[in-house]
Amino acid sequence: MNIQMQISGLIIMFLLLYFYKRHETMGLYTEQLFGKALYITIICLILDIISIALIAKQELFPMRAVKIECKAYLASLILNGYMAINYASADTHNLTKVNKLIRKCGWVVGAYCLLVMVLPVELFREGRTVYTYGAACSATYIGALSMILGTVFIVFRHGKLMNPKRRRAIRLWMSIWMAAALIQFLNSQLLLVGFASAMGMVILFFELENPDANIDRRTGFFNSFAFAEYLKQKYREGAELSGMLVTFEDSHTRSVPTDQVEAAMLEIAAFMRRIPEARIFKTDDKEFTLVLESREALERAFRIIDERFQGSWLEFDKNRPNISLQPYYVKVPSGKVAKDAAEMLGMLKYFRIHCMDSPENRVLVVDEANAAKKRAREEMLRTILVAMEEDRVEVFFQPIYATAEKKFVSAEALVRIRNTDGSIIPPGLFIPVAEETGMISKIGEHVFEKTCQFIKEHDIEQYGIAYLEVNLSVVQCESKTLAETYIGIMDKYQIDPKLVNLEITESASIVRKKTLLKNMNTLIDYGVSFSLDDFGNGQSNLNYIVDMPVKIVKFDRDMTQAYFENKKAQFVLKAAMNMIHDMHLHVVSEGVETAEQLAALEQLGIDYVQGYYFSKPIEARAFIEFLKVKNG
Numbered sequence: 001m002n003i004q005m006q007i008s009g010l011i012i013m014f015l016l017l018y019f020y021k022r023h024e025t026m027g028l029y030t031e032q033l034f035g036k037a038l039y040i041t042i043i044c045l046i047l048d049i050i051s052i053a054l055i056a057k058q059e060l061f062p063m064r065a066v067k068i069e070c071k072a073y074l075a076s077l078i079l080n081g082y083m084a085i086n087y088a089s090a091d092t093h094n095l096t097k098v099n100k101l102i103r104k105c106g107w108v109v110g111a112y113c114l115l116v117m118v119l120p121v122e123l124f125r126e127g128r129t130v131y132t133y134g135a136a137c138s139a140t141y142i143g144a145l146s147m148i149l150g151t152v153f154i155v156f157r158h159g160k161l162m163n164p165k166r167r168r169a170i171r172l173w174m175s176i177w178m179a180a181a182l183i184q185f186l187n188s189q190l191l192l193v194g195f196a197s198a199m200g201m202v203i204l205f206f207e208l209e210n211p212d213a214n215i216d217r218r219t220g221f222f223n224s225f226a227f228a229e230y231l232k233q234k235y236r237e238g239a240e241l242s243g244m245l246v247t248f249e250d251s252h253t254r255s256v257p258t259d260q261v262e263a264a265m266l267e268i269a270a271f272m273r274r275i276p277e278a279r280i281f282k283t284d285d286k287e288f289t290l291v292l293e294s295r296e297a298l299e300r301a302f303r304i305i306d307e308r309f310q311g312s313w314l315e316f317d318k319n320r321p322n323i324s325l326q327p328y329y330v331k332v333p334s335g336k337v338a339k340d341a342a343e344m345l346g347m348l349k350y351f352r353i354h355c356m357d358s359p360e361n362r363v364l365v366v367d368e369a370n371a372a373k374k375r376a377r378e379e380m381l382r383t384i385l386v387a388m389e390e391d392r393v394e395v396f397f398q399p400i401y402a403t404a405e406k407k408f409v410s411a412e413a414l415v416r417i418r419n420t421d422g423s424i425i426p427p428g429l430f431i432p433v434a435e436e437t438g439m440i441s442k443i444g445e446h447v448f449e450k451t452c453q454f455i456k457e458h459d460i461e462q463y464g465i466a467y468l469e470v471n472l473s474v475v476q477c478e479s480k481t482l483a484e485t486y487i488g489i490m491d492k493y494q495i496d497p498k499l500v501n502l503e504i505t506e507s508a509s510i511v512r513k514k515t516l517l518k519n520m521n522t523l524i525d526y527g528v529s530f531s532l533d534d535f536g537n538g539q540s541n542l543n544y545i546v547d548m549p550v551k552i553v554k555f556d557r558d559m560t561q562a563y564f565e566n567k568k569a570q571f572v573l574k575a576a577m578n579m580i581h582d583m584h585l586h587v588v589s590e591g592v593e594t595a596e597q598l599a600a601l602e603q604l605g606i607d608y609v610q611g612y613y614f615s616k617p618i619e620a621r622a623f624i625e626f627l628k629v630k631n632g
């Protein structure tokens with residue numbers, strides 16, 4: 001019975017070896033260890049089978065030879081245990097003292113195997129039952145058990161640093177092994193340990209080491225999982241690497257059948273395969289990531305690809321007129337810009353999106369400056385999240401003066417983050433990050449809710465305030481639920497909607513404009529009014545005023561300041577104001593800083609004035625005090 005178990009184990013191992021060797025591996029440290037473990041398990045099983053056969057037919061062979069063979073089997077079990085402990089610490093390769101110690105202990109294990117070889121062993125045979133016992137066997141039990149316990153210790157101690165799949169697989173492997181060893185210890189006739197080793201290999205193979213899982217099926221390149229593992233190992237080894245991500249976008253706006261794109265990607269893959277010195281990964285549908293040994297190799301690879309794609313991909317244009325694939329490059333001259341593999345993966349993902357956002361700039365270089373920018377952005381995102389959670393996102397108000405009534409009739413709500421030390425972060429530093437990450441919607445709603453609460457608490461009309469202006473980000477305007485959410489907030493505080501004016505800015509996209517218009521009309525029906533902010537900042541389009549149902553147009557600070565510095569700008573501002581007045585809309589001039597500027601604008605006929613001359617944006621309490629004094 002016993003020999004059948006070993007033979008089945010051996011057959012399974014040969015099958016595994018066949019599947020393992022069928023594909024190229026990346027030469028990762030874990031792959032190397034798995035490969036060695038696989039061979040040692042096979043040797044172990046072969047020695048096991050031979051030893052059983054030799055004990056059964058011991059009369060036919062010299063006793064010395066039989067015993068040496070049996071001891072060689074025992075020693076191979078210890079080596080197998082050593083492979084397990086090595087494999088378990090593979091994720092912490094070079095990182096932990098334990099891993100370094102284990103690798104240094106190779107010769108101790110070797111010496112222990114020699115000890116097993118010199119210790120006496122006894123053979124037992126009765127009917128069909130055969131096994132060994134004696135000092136060599138005891139030493140093997142002690143050695144193998146120490147390895148198993150060591151492996152369990154590593155999983156326990158460094159489990160968090162390990163690949164969760166590896167952790168799970170090793171736990172299972174060790175459980176099977178221990179159960180087998182225990183059974184064999186209690187009943188020496190059941191020789192299960194060799195078979196248990198084979199089962200361990202099967203578990204590792206299916207959980208982690210199947211090379212198939214690392215390969216992109218269509219192109220045969222290593223895939224993104226493999227890339228992540230590869231990077232992890234390279235960073236652990238402290239290797240100096242360069243890299244480049246090349247991603248393809250179809251520059252036609254009409255959609256192209258996916259089979260055509262796939263065929264094109266296969267052609268590109270065939271071309272990529274010919275690039276020398278590069279290890280290539282297919283990291284996404286239309287994306288390849290190349291790893292190179294040096295900056296110079298990176299530049300050479302870049303030139304080869306870029307030359308090929310200059311203009312357009314000609315063959316495609318001939319064969320498939322629908323496709324015009326444009327490459328975008330993210331170059332990383334030195335992997336040292338990231339501290340580890342996880343950060344590098346994050347950077348590639350981030351810069352890839354950035355690169356594709358600006359079609360005119362198809363090459364983005366991830367250097368120290370860019371990496372620092374990304375880190376600062378992440379830091380800022382964390383700051384925003386914590387501030388939101390700790391309710392440190394505040395609203396300041398900047399009064400707006402009506403030139404006809406000669407008093408303050410309005411104010412603009414402006415967001416601020418208060419640091420834990422009481423200092424203030426201005427919106428210019430966090431709004432761009434918030435817009436990029438979508439956090440702006442949460443912030444915008446928060447500011448709106450605080451403004452509504454302020455209106456309600458202070459009954460602001462009693463201070464002469466007709467409405468408060470609140471900024472809307474373009475990102476918010478794209479949301480189909482904006483109107484519903486804002487109406488919900490006004491309902492919650494039972495605010496008269498005429499006390500609310502929302503500031504929008506221009507958006508280039510027609511689709512966005514449609515959604516915005518829908519939102520605006522719903523809110524206008526509810527009673528809210530709108531302003532067009534930042535008019536004059538360079539992207540202004542008079543048509544926008546015509547198309548959008550706004551009541552107020554806000555001239556931005558640059559336009560206001562230019563009026564006092566430049567004759568031509570005076571004509572522009574005057575003409576714009578007259579046109580806006582003809583449309584029965586009102587004008588606010590922002591950024592007024594001196595009495596002379598105020599006087600000039602009043603004389604010109606500007607309706608409202610906002611600026612440091614009257615007040616910087618101030619806290620709610622200070623704003624109420626301001627109104628009490630100024631509006632009497």
Ligand code: C2E
Binds near residue numbers: 398533611
């Ligand atoms: P904005 O909406 O055009 O707001 C006017 C900005 O000009 C404010 O800057 C204000 O402090 C500043 N300002 C006003 N008068 C003067 C002046 O006389 N001199 C100078 N030098 N500056 C003046 P702030 O508060 O730093 O806000 C900057 C921008 O951040 C805002 O420009 C707006 O685009 C954005 N923002 C502020 N709060 C929010 C918000 O709650 N949501 C959204 N989406 N954006 C906001």
Ligand code: MG
Binds near residue numbers: 412533
């Ligand atoms: Mg504004």
Ligand code: MG
Binds near residue numbers: 533534554556590
């Ligand atoms: Mg403005």
